[in-house]
Amino acid sequence: xxxxxxxxxxxxxxxxxxxxxxxxxxxxxxxxxxxxxxxxxxxxxxxxxxxxxxxxxxxxxxxxxxxxxxxxxxxxxxxxxxxxxxxxxxxxxxxxxxxxxxxxxxxxxxxxxxxxxxxxxxxxxxxxxxxxxxxxxxxxxxxxxxxxxxxxxxxxxxxxxxxxxxxxxxxxxxxxxxxxxxxxxxxxxxxxxxxxxxxxxxxxxxxxxxxxxxxxxxxxxxxxxxxxxxxxxxxxxxxxxxxxxxxxxxxxxxxxxxxxxxxxxxxxxxxxxxxxxxxxxxxxxxxxxxxxxxxxxxxxxxxxxxxxxxxxxxxxxxxxxxxxxxxxxxxxxxxxxxxxxxxxxxxxxxxxxxxxxxxxxxxxxxxxxxxxxxxxxxxxxxxxxxxxxxxxxxxxxxxxxxxxxxxxxxxxxxxxxxxxxxxxxxxxxxxxxxxxxxxxxxxxxxxxxxxxxxxxxxxxxxxxxxxxxxxxxxxxxxxxxxxxxxxxxxxxxxxxxxxxxxxxxxxxx
Numbered sequence: 001x002x003x004x005x006x007x008x009x010x011x012x013x014x015x016x017x018x019x020x021x022x023x024x025x026x027x028x029x030x031x032x033x034x035x036x037x038x039x040x041x042x043x044x045x046x047x048x049x050x051x052x053x054x055x056x057x058x059x060x061x062x063x064x065x066x067x068x069x070x071x072x073x074x075x076x077x078x079x080x081x082x083x084x085x086x087x088x089x090x091x092x093x094x095x096x097x098x099x100x101x102x103x104x105x106x107x108x109x110x111x112x113x114x115x116x117x118x119x120x121x122x123x124x125x126x127x128x129x130x131x132x133x134x135x136x137x138x139x140x141x142x143x144x145x146x147x148x149x150x151x152x153x154x155x156x157x158x159x160x161x162x163x164x165x166x167x168x169x170x171x172x173x174x175x176x177x178x179x180x181x182x183x184x185x186x187x188x189x190x191x192x193x194x195x196x197x198x199x200x201x202x203x204x205x206x207x208x209x210x211x212x213x214x215x216x217x218x219x220x221x222x223x224x225x226x227x228x229x230x231x232x233x234x235x236x237x238x239x240x241x242x243x244x245x246x247x248x249x250x251x252x253x254x255x256x257x258x259x260x261x262x263x264x265x266x267x268x269x270x271x272x273x274x275x276x277x278x279x280x281x282x283x284x285x286x287x288x289x290x291x292x293x294x295x296x297x298x299x300x301x302x303x304x305x306x307x308x309x310x311x312x313x314x315x316x317x318x319x320x321x322x323x324x325x326x327x328x329x330x331x332x333x334x335x336x337x338x339x340x341x342x343x344x345x346x347x348x349x350x351x352x353x354x355x356x357x358x359x360x361x362x363x364x365x366x367x368x369x370x371x372x373x374x375x376x377x378x379x380x381x382x383x384x385x386x387x388x389x390x391x392x393x394x395x396x397x398x399x400x401x402x403x404x405x406x407x408x409x410x411x412x413x414x415x416x417x418x419x420x421x422x423x424x425x426x427x428x429x430x431x432x433x434x435x436x437x438x439x440x441x442x443x444x445x446x447x448x449x450x451x452x453x454x455x456x457x458x459x460x461x462x463x464x465x466x467x468x469x470x471x472x473x474x475x476x477x478x479x480x481x482x483x484x485x486x487x488x489x490x491x492x493x494x495x496x497x498x499x500x501x502x503x504x505x506x507x508x509x
Contacts, residue, residue: 006071007169007170007171007247007354008170008247008248008249009170009171009175009247009248009249010171010175011175012248012249012252012253012257014170014171014174014175014178014179015175015244015245015247015248015252015257016257016260016261017175017178017179017182018174018175018178018244018333018337019235019241019244019257019261020178020182020260020261020264020265021177021178021181021182021333021334021336021337022235022240022241022244022333022334022336022337022338023233023234023235023261023264023265023334024182024185024264024265024268024330024333024334025233025235025330025331025333025334026103026106026110026302026327026330026331026334027229027232027233028233028265028268028269028272028330029272029276029302029326029327029330030276030297030298030299030301030302030327031229031232031233031297031298032229032233032269032272032273033209033272033273033276033277033297034295034296034297034298034301035225035229035297036048036209036273037208037209037277037292037295038225039216039219039221039222039225039226040212040213040214040216040217040222041208041209041210041211041212041213041216042209042210042211042212042213043212043213043214043216043217044216044222044225044226046217047217047222047223047225047226047227048226048229048230048266050223050226051223051226051227051229051230051231051442052230052262052266054434054438055227055230055231055434055438055439055442056230056231056234056236056262057234057258057259057262058427058431058434058435058438058439059231059234059236059237059398059402059435059439060234060236060241060258060261060262061254061255061258061419061427061431061435062236062402062405062415062435062439063236063237063240063241063242063245064241064242064245064254064255064257064258064419065245065254065415065416065418065419066078066081066242066245066405066415067241067242067243067244067245067246067248068245068246068248068252068254068418069414069415069418070246071246072246072344072348073089073093073239073242073243073246073341073344073345073347073348074088074089074090074092074093074239074242074243074341074344074345075089075090075093075345075348075349075485075486076089076345076348076349076496077089077242077246078242078401079486079496080496081405081409081411082404082405082408082409082411084486085401085404085405085409086486087482087483087486088397088400088401088404088482089239089242089345089486090345090481090482090483090485090486091393091397091400091478091479091482092237092238092239092242092341092397092401093239093341093342093345093482093485094393094478094481094482094485095238095239095389095390095393095394095397095478096238096239096240096338096339096341096342097342097365098385098389098390098393098474098478099238099338099389099390100335100338100339100342100365100369101365101368101369101372101373101385102369102372102373102381102382102385102386103331103334103335103338104155104158104159104162104335104366104369104373105151105155105369105373105374105378105382106299106331106382107158107327107328107331107332107335108151108154108155108157108158109134109151109154109303110302110324110327110328110331111154111157111158111324111328112134112150112154113302113303113307113320113324113327114320114321114324114325114328116307116320116324117307117310117316117317117319117320117321117323117324118317118320118321119317120307120310120311120316120317120320122307122311124311126303126304126307126308126311127304129307130303130304130307134150134151135148135151135376135378135379136148136376137376137377137379137380138376138377138380141377141380141462141463141466142377142380142466143372143377143380143381143466143470144375144376144377145371145375146375146376146377147370147371147374147375148374148375148376148378151373151374151375151378152370152374155366155369155370155373155374156366156370158332158335159362159365159366159369159370161332162332162335162336162339162362163339163358163359163362163363163366165177165336166336166339166340166343166354166358166362167354167355167358167359169354170247174336174337174340177332177333177336178333178336181329181332181333182333184329185326185329185330185333186268188322188325188326188329189268189271189272189275189322189326190271191322192275192319192322192323192326193271193274193275193278195313195315195318195319195322196274196275196276196278196279196282196319197274197275197278199278199279199281199282199313199314200282200285201281201282201283201284201285201286202278202279202281202282203281204281204284204285204291205277205278205279205280205281205282205284205291206274206277206278206281207281207291208277208280208281208290208291208292208295209273209274209277221449224442224445224446224449227442227443227446228446230266231394231395231398231442231443231446232394233265233266233269234261234262234265235334235337236398237394237395237397237398237401238341238393238394238397238398239341239345240337240338240340240341243337243340243341243344244337244340246344251422252422253422253423253424254418254419254422254423255419255420255423255424255425255426255427256423256424256425259425276301277291277295279306279309279313279319280294280295280305280309282309282312282313283305283308283309283312286312299379302324302327306320306323306324307320310323339361339362339365342361342365343357343358343361343362344357346360346361348490349485349488349490349491350491351490351491351492380462380466381470383460384459384460384462384466384467384470384471385470385471385474387454387459387460387471388454388459388467388470388471388472388474388475389474389475389478391450392447392450392451392475393475393478395443395446395447395450396447396475398443399440399443399444399447402435402436402439402440402443403440406435406436406440407436412432412435412436413432416428416431416432419431454471459471
């Protein structure tokens with residue numbers, strides 16, 4: 001008895017849209033422009049392209065090969081790859097669990113700000129509005145349970161849309177949602193960029209972004225920043241692409257699909273850089289400051305800087321609806337992929353239906369998400385969790401997975417043959433070197449550098465106790481939970497062993 005009612009994308013194009021929808025998320029819009037600006041401007045494009053070709057796309061192929069060959073969610077696919085490697089799959093699932101909990105809150109905020117844009121509800125002080133009037137942020141960092149009703153309703157809506165879509169299945173849910181949302185996102189963002197380019201001062205913003213600082217290329221940190229940006233933006237290393245690839249038909253062009261996804265994601269990042277810095281150029285001109293003085297990333301860019309721009313720009317309400325609408329759509333498509341990883345893993349392990357797995361996973365996640373994030377201390381929890389669980393969990397999990405597959409169980413040659421079987425772009429030995437050599441070195445360097453920086457200086461000035469419990473403690477606890485989940489028995493009659501010979505015959509037939 002195999003995986004119950006194996007789901008399959010009706011079309012390779014559905015898979016590509018879903019994969020792009022996962023990759024194109026909030027980080028493309030609010031992180032890439034600032035990272036490029038801070039790391040050499042126009043010169044950053046060189047290390048970014050090198051990282052994309054040498055690390056990002058090879059790791060994308062790596063995830064595709066595991067999911068497509070071993071036909072399962074991350075825990076099942078990795079269990080079939082090697083007996084004790086199931087733990088790595090559950091580690092990826094737990095990382096997705098934690099990310100989904102706070103990611104849903106950001107999507108809900110973006111949705112509310114789409115509405116706020118119509119009336120410019122933030123008034124003359126977007127920063128105060130965000131902290132005091134919208135989030136009702138507690139004065140002292142911590143984790144409490146004082147609910148904010150205005151945050152509760154949008155979060156409920158986000159979770160209802162997410163779980164309802166996933167429960168409908170791969171084709172009627174995920175594929176159809178991305179078929180609607182991705183073209184909508186592209187159209188909205190193109191209009192946004194077009195509007196931003198005609199703002200006074202837009203040229204100064206683009207000059208600030210694209211003027212190359214060639215000296216920056218001598219800084220190893222710039223190359224690490226490029227590798228980090230590519231890695232996080234492609235949704236590799238935490239089970240998403242493994243899960244999506246398991247839904248592909250047997251005879252599928254994996255590498256051709258991967259190239260489309262990789263370059264589409266990078267193209268959107270470049271477009272986001274143009275739109276964001278054109279708008280920041282306008283903001284700097286209005287304030288009589290340099291672009292570098294107003295450039296921000298993350299939540300500050302989205303919920304403080306852009307409302308300021310919207311308040312000052314011609315047709316600002318339209319710009320606000322386009323910007324925050326784009327954030328909402330990009331966030332939803334990414335959240336769908338994150339939650340799908342968890343649902344697929346539970347479905348495989350327990351042998352239950354898609355709807356049952358969605359409810360078993362989704363209802364507890366939604367409750368935890370609301371209890372922690374729709375509160376006066378939610379933003380503190382979000383900040384700490386994102387820095388520790390997201391970065392350390394994804395980086396460390398990906399590093400462990402790549403090293404294990406390449407050097408412990410030695411499956412890279414098998415995966416390469418699988419990739420090349422029906423693909424239009426042959427991988428060759430270069431792929432083996434990239435995944436088995438370059439990727440572990442790059443991931444290890446980024447991981448160690450980040451750990452050292454957080455040890456030397458407590459992140460964000462938060463109390464050490466808070467960082468110990470919700471930062472370091474949370475990151476370590478996910479590994480412990482993964483070990484426990486891997487030791488639980490699979491459903492009765494589940495086929496978890498994998499016969500390489502039988503698979504070769506099946507694919508060749």
